[in-house]
Amino acid sequence: MKNTSQYYTRTAQMLHWLMAAIFIAAWCIGFYSGNFLSYDVDGSFKGQVITLHKNIATTILFLVMIRIFWRYTHPVPALPDSMSPLMKTFAHLGHFALYLMLLALPITGCLFSWSAGHPAPVLYLFEIPRLVQDDPDLLAIVKPVHIYLSWFAGLLVIGHIAAALKHHFIDKDNILRSMTRQAK
Ligand code: HEM
Numbered sequence: 087m088k089n090t091s092q093y094y095t096r097t098a099q100m101l102h103w104l105m106a107a108i109f110i111a112a113w114c115i116g117f118y119s120g121n122f123l124s125y126d127v128d129g130s131f132k133g134q135v136i137t138l139h140k141n142i143a144t145t146i147l148f149l150v151m152i153r154i155f156w157r158y159t160h161p162v163p164a165l166p167d168s169m170s171p172l173m174k175t176f177a178h179l180g181h182f183a184l185y186l187m188l189l190a191l192p193i194t195g196c197l198f199s200w201s202a203g204h205p206a207p208v209l210y211l212f213e214i215p216r217l218v219q220d221d222p223d224l225l226a227i228v229k230p231v232h233i234y235l236s237w238f239a240g241l242l243v244i245g246h247i248a249a250a251l252k253h254h255f256i257d258k259d260n261i262l263r264s265m266t267r268q269a270k
Contacts, residue, residue, distance in 0.1 A: 091269055115142065123135060140205075141209055150185070197224065
């Protein structure tokens with residue numbers, strides 16, 4: 087759905103920035119645990135850090151469903167005419183890939199935890215009901231998938247931030263403002 091307004095709705099803006107903060111926090115905590123902590127040296131501290139990673143990251147699964155619903159039921163601002171059709175296609179592909187990562191990372195993360203025999207907790211409040219039991223064969227697949235997807239998603243987010251900053255400071259168009267302001 088296209089928009090005559092130059093700005094995303096306030097709800098879309100809130101979802102965007104809330105999910106950005108959660109995603110970046112979950113990413114950094116997961117990366118720290120995966121690459122800088124080991125059970126041999128850090129024991130229960132690593133366990134606590136992974137638990138924190140999961141409790142934060144599972145919220146993305148619920149928020150992305152609300153966000154996708156909102157995206158398809160509310161108009162979004164058109165990209166500026168100053169962008170070439172090729173750049174617009176890249177922008178749309180990039181946004182699609184980001185949505186895909188917002189779904190794929192929590193899903194593979196949950197499968198990773200369940201197949202290793204652990205829960206998928208949400209905000210230390212409740213657990214997502216287990217869809218698979220302990221399964222070493224599944225673990226051998228979903229563990230590397232989660233890790234490689236997380237690196238890919240990290241690069242996508244860096245590209246997304248770089249593009250937003252380029253639009254704002256070099257092209258001087260309205261793209262970054264469309265996610266931060268409302269029409270007066
Ligand atoms: C948007 C959501 C998520 C992001 C951005 C994310 C990101 C990451 C990253 C960057 C790593 C480290 C990869 C590496 O070793 O280099 C990781 C590891 C991990 N993630 Fe996630 N993840 C997400 C969701 C989840 C969920 C929902 C769960 C489980 C419920 C989960 C479970 C794990 C586990 C168990 C590890 C291994 C940590 C370790 O080996 O110390 N992740 N994740």
